[in-house]
Amino acid sequence: MRFQLSAINTFLPLKIIPYLSVQVKHLLFIGLAVVVVSCRKDPGLITPVPPVLDSIDDGGTAVPYVPNLPDTLYDYENIVYPQHMLNDPILNITNNSNDGDNITNEGATLGRVLFYDKNLSANNTISCASCHHQNKAFSDGMKFSSGYLGELTGRNAMAISNVNYQRRFFWDARAATIEDQALMPIQNAVEMGMTLSNLELKLATLSYYPELFTAAFGTPEITASKIATALGMFMKSMRSFRSDYDLGVETNFADFTAEELAGKELFFSGDAKCNNCHISQNFGGTERHNNGLDAIYTDLGLAYVTDNEADIGRFKNPSLRNIELTAPYMHDGRFATLEEVLDFYSTDVNAHPNLDDRLTTTVTTGGPPIHFNFTAAQKASLIAFLKTLTDYPYITDPKYSNPFPD
Numbered sequence: 001m002r003f004q005l006s007a008i009n010t011f012l013p014l015k016i017i018p019y020l021s022v023q024v025k026h027l028l029f030i031g032l033a034v035v036v037v038s039c040r041k042d043p044g045l046i047t048p049v050p051p052v053l054d055s056i057d058d059g060g061t062a063v064p065y066v067p068n069l070p071d072t073l074y075d076y077e078n079i080v081y082p083q084h085m086l087n088d089p090i091l092n093i094t095n096n097s098n099d100g101d102n103i104t105n106e107g108a109t110l111g112r113v114l115f116y117d118k119n120l121s122a123n124n125t126i127s128c129a130s131c132h133h134q135n136k137a138f139s140d141g142m143k144f145s146s147g148y149l150g151e152l153t154g155r156n157a158m159a160i161s162n163v164n165y166q167r168r169f170f171w172d173a174r175a176a177t178i179e180d181q182a183l184m185p186i187q188n189a190v191e192m193g194m195t196l197s198n199l200e201l202k203l204a205t206l207s208y209y210p211e212l213f214t215a216a217f218g219t220p221e222i223t224a225s226k227i228a229t230a231l232g233m234f235m236k237s238m239r240s241f242r243s244d245y246d247l248g249v250e251t252n253f254a255d256f257t258a259e260e261l262a263g264k265e266l267f268f269s270g271d272a273k274c275n276n277c278h279i280s281q282n283f284g285g286t287e288r289h290n291n292g293l294d295a296i297y298t299d300l301g302l303a304y305v306t307d308n309e310a311d312i313g314r315f316k317n318p319s320l321r322n323i324e325l326t327a328p329y330m331h332d333g334r335f336a337t338l339e340e341v342l343d344f345y346s347t348d349v350n351a352h353p354n355l356d357d358r359l360t361t362t363v364t365t366g367g368p369p370i371h372f373n374f375t376a377a378q379k380a381s382l383i384a385f386l387k388t389l390t391d392y393p394y395i396t397d398p399k400y401s402n403p404f405p406d
């Protein structure tokens, strides 16, 4: 609990404090103390740790810790989505791939190196990819993740794909753009523990960066803003569109089993309402809702950002693409399996003043919760359908893989 709150505290507008119970206030102050203490012992803030220059292979031999990049750069610029995504009216509205700098192969290549480089953490122990594994669609399989000093994050690590179709980032939507988002874990006291000025100085001492920055930006200078742009380009190029579902759209679902078809039907129907919130051909990632996980929320979600009581318990509705690979589920990883998620929507949605109208029997915010009471066969079919969203080419594509020796 202490760690949960410590990560979130940084973003807690003080005005919310009066709404909280005495117990919660106590926890907040303990949490604040943890942040202060963890900042004090943070080696990134006091004595910069020299970068990793070598790693040791299985035979005990030192291998230089430098990225191994292809002679011809991978193509990140021309990844073309299929028609059903290009034509989706919602995705056309949320599309941000033309905001800021256009993706270049050089910029995304630099972003890939940064994403996998352990030098981005204060003690060289973790990279972005330590909590975002390609084989799990860039989530990490943990309820909470270990930061650079072994402390736990306050929330479940989110999967990453199709961020170019999303407008806000993190469970509480606190980052307005993917570039803003990219610098936050680096400076987070639990996650990577760096300051941006130390980061710039440290990366400048590494042999491989001047060339990569020059290729991407024309000059070798390393700045936090270029780091954000490059990480943003790499993440905007991380596109998932090659699942069985996508193939199905092209082929009128000819290869779908009867169970997958039944699940698809239910997912898009008023009997389950899943696609009322997990909208578009990206199956969510665009809005924030209260889906009735708790009667009393300990993590207030969007309310931390907006300071508005009506936003308590509202969280980003994550894209359900690759959901089979991204357990455990929800902002706090409370459900280990998709079966548990469906049991929740079936019978356990809680009453809450902010419960989204789409999950109430009266279709009014805060109304009585709907319990869909799915049969075992309905749950199984919904799960079979959700598994068609798994995109194996995405999780094995070398252009998104680790360029460093392990």
Ligand code: HEC
Binding pocket: 115, 120, 126, 127, 128, 129, 130, 131, 132, 145, 146, 147, 148, 153, 154, 155, 156, 157, 158, 159, 160, 163, 168, 169, 170, 171, 172, 181, 182, 183, 185, 186, 190, 191, 192, 231, 235, 316
């Ligand atoms: C110690 C584990 C850890 C590390 C290291 C880490 N992340 Fe995360 N990441 C998380 C957690 C936990 C969340 C959710 C946090 C929240 O919502 O408060 C998250 C959320 C995200 C999101 C939001 C996705 C969405 O749909 O809104 C993106 C993008 C992301 N991380 C990218 C990165 C990048 C880039 C780096 C490296 C610069 C990085 N992460 C480093 C754990 C980590």
Ligand code: HEC
Binding pocket: 272, 273, 274, 275, 276, 277, 278, 288, 289, 290, 291, 293, 315, 316, 317, 318, 320, 323, 326, 328, 329, 330, 331, 332, 341, 345, 356, 358, 359, 382
């Ligand atoms: C009112 C909008 C709403 C409806 C309707 C809805 N969801 Fe969700 N769903 C959300 C939100 C918001 C979250 C994230 C909540 C959190 O973590 O606090 C979520 C989370 C999930 C997750 C976990 C995602 C992850 O990455 O951890 C799954 C799986 C899921 N929903 C499936 C479904 C299915 C299946 C249905 C239909 C039975 C459904 N949802 C209906 C809003 C909704």
